[in-house]
Amino acid sequence: MQVIETLAEGLKREIKVVIPAKDMEQQMNERLAEAKDKVRINGFRPGKVPVSHLKKMYGKSIMAELVNEIIREKPSAILSERGEKSATQPEIAMTEDEKEAEKILTAQVDFEFTLSYEVIPAIELKPVDGIKVTREVVEVSEDEINEQILKIAESARTFETKKGKAANGDRVTMDYLGKVDGVPFDGGKDEDAELVLGSNRFIPGFEEQLVGVKAGDEKVITVTFPAEYPAANLAGKEATFDITVKDVAAPAAVEINDELATKLGLESVDKLKEVVRSQIESQYGNVTRQKVKRQILDQLDEIYKFEAPSKLVDAEFENIWRQINTDLAQSGKTFEDEDTTEEKAREEYRALAERRVRLGLVLSEIGEKAGVEVSEEEMQRALFAQLQQFPGQEKQILDFFRNTPGASASLRAPIFEEKVIDKLLADVTVTDKTVSKEELLADDEAEGEDKSAKKAAPKKKAAKAEDAAEGEEAAPKKKAAAKKKAAEGDAE
Incomplete structure (x- = not known):
């Protein structure tokens, strides 16, 4: 041969x-x-x-x-x-x-x-002891824990029927029928709907007009659907709602005590506070982790400059570009609306794709030389997490990973990357800095892996994932907003 x-x-x-x-x-x-x-x-x-x-x-x-x-x-x-x-x-x-x-x-x-x-270029690893990162740490106060517990307690709060007019914080039980130009629209009707005034579960202007109603009242309110409302047939339209008030109930007082903890499935208020503290620290810890990771990646980006394989860059760019165009389509915007042009956006996202590929190769080389491995148990946990995200589709997902070449790499890659970051954190200089939660959560445009491309990104997404379900029945409810966040609703 x-x-x-x-x-x-x-x-x-x-x-x-x-x-x-x-x-x-x-x-x-x-x-x-x-x-x-x-x-x-x-x-x-x-x-x-x-x-x-x-x-x-x-x-x-x-x-x-x-x-x-x-x-x-x-x-x-x-x-x-x-x-x-x-x-x-x-x-x-x-x-x-x-x-x-x-x-x-x-x-x-x-x-x-x-x-x-x-070919994947040969990468000569360089010392990382010169890399310095600042790890922002938030001290969780007792007041913040109590504030979070009160939010969680909303799910266990009881209401008692009251006489008189509804005020903010009261729960109104009602029937309603929505109309546009006098014609009822799909999803605009409900019976015995419960709404806590001030919760902002419904479209803007709806709840405010219910302040002052009392049981037995019939009222017509007028609202305008937001221009970015997911249901295109209602977006920006003025609508009326025929309201029949059935009950007005005042919230019972909430006290942070063992009784509340029991209602939430825990044995004591101390255990409740312990769980909530852990959840808050975990949330802040995730943000801290991402900020530290970005600092490491930014400095690796400065250290390693080499040509990245064009086919890998092309594939990464296509993934990014597809998502950007999806976001623009959902928001009904163009590149011009975002103060850029398609040509400029392509250039910036191409640079981002090249950076991601290059850093991915660097992390891969660091991990390989350090003997970083992803265990079968870790892969199984990642697969289980995927299955949990799509209840009812477990068989299809399992079949996909079993029968699709390279599919398991999508599970392995993020685990491997995080383990490499852990390895780097043990070798680089890390300085802890206590900050407020506002400082930690501040959206700093100068930070982040995608900073070179942020100008081209859509600033707003009209059809956020959390609101996607609204478009199907077009009710005035903001359903996702009505649900508690995981940290607020899962005290266990």
Whole structure:
């Protein structure tokens, strides 16, 4: 077998592979000899079938098997021998001429094919002890814990029917019917709907007009759906709602005590505070982690400058670009609305894609040299987390990961990356800094992996994921807003 390099330009490589016809024929004959004692052909005793007859009957099919095996196995062996790693699956090209293919299968001409690929550049790891990061830490106060508990307690709060007018904080039970231009619209009707005034569960202007109503009142209120409302047939439209008030109830007082803890499924108020403190610290810890990670990535970006494989950059750019255009379409905006142009946005997101690929290769090399591994248990936990996100679709998800080549890499990659960051955190200089929660959560446009592309990003997404369900029934409720966040509603 001859391996001839025909292109070495930057990271691009092209290899011509030639396997002489006599070598192909020899392998075919060896397989025919092995098959001689196994095949059963009418007119011949077992083991007595002439090889020439076998060749006539099965030669081409065996040669076709050999070609497929070579195409499947040789590329990785060739790259290994050359000490190269391909950034993507090498592209394989061979003759498409039927007459030429026929000659290959009959061992009349040499079998030739080419490999085209980009190599992963050699990365010389550099010391990281010069990297310095600031880890922002928030001290969780007793007041913040109590404030969070009171929010959680809203789910366990009781209401008592009252006489008189509804005020903010009261719960109104009502029937309503929504109309646009006097015609009822789908999803605009409900009976015995409960609404706590001031909760901002309904569209702007709805709740305010219920302040002062009392049981038995009938009222027509007028509101305007937001311009970015997910249901396109209602967005920006003025609507009326016929309201029949059935009950007005005042909230019972909430006290942070053992009784409240019991209602929330915990044995004591001390345990409740412990759980809430842990949740708050976990939330702040996640933000802190991301900020520290960004600092590390920014400094690695300055340390490592090399050409990234263009095919990997292309693939990453397409993923980013697809998401950006989806966000723009959902918000009904254009690049011009975001003070940029498509050309400028492409340039900026291309730079972002190149950075991500380059840093990904650096982290991969650091992790490989450090012996970082992802265990089977960690992969199983990641898969379980995926299944939890899509209840009812467990079988489809499992089938996807079992049957899709490379799918498991989408589970492994983020775990591997976080473990590499952990390794780096043990080696770099980390300085803790106590900050307020406002400072920690501040949206600093100068920070972050995507800072080079933020100008081109849509500033607002009209159809946020948390509001997506609204578009289906178009009720005035802001459903996602009505649900408690995980930290507020899951004290366990």
